[in-house]
Amino acid sequence: SAVISQKPSRDICQRGTSLTIQCQVDSQVTMMFWYRQQPGQSLTLIATANQGSEATYESGFVIDKFPISRPNLTFSTLTVSNMSPEDSSIYLCSVEGHWNTEAFFGQGTRLTVV
């Protein structure tokens, strides 16, 4: 499986500000995924990031709120914009596995908005 490095691991942010989360993979991957896991909830896919094209967002998530960059095949960023306390969550970067079906995750970013 790929080694996925995600940072920051945690942050406490003021409402109205933005935070950019970085995800670095030790090998080239076609697709990278960003998930959110709210307390006591399962993982919800925010968007799929392909290199060289716009990210594909899931229902309920929009680019203005969660802009994503994918400058190359090993790196992606997710920005949480104009944060509110409701954005407090764990954000996870993920890549597909060898069989292109299973997902492997970074360490996650625990975000608290105050």
Add this chain to the structure above:
Amino acid sequence: QKEVEQNSGPLSVPEGAIASLNCTYSDRGSQSFFWYRQYSGKSPELIMFIYSNGDKEDGRFTAQLNKASQYVSLLIRDSQPSDSATYLCAVTGNRDDKIIFGKGTRLHILP
């Protein structure tokens, strides 16, 4: 809407016993099934995947799939305190389909 259902638990199992975790899914076209383990404050870790009906064994873990009943389970033999975690069931359809996660079952192994 595609759904994956799990009992949230907690499921308490004595050390050394068999822990049985269950999952049902709504999309009959689902083809790939995964079990992830998530320790508190950590990210999910893939422990098993299964594609075909029947059983698949890997060490102390056995995944069972019954597509007719839309049911997948995970058995953990000789449960250890280190198995205490939340177990997430995940399902996907075709290769390009997104993975749908259940809410997870909290497992507590009693020493």
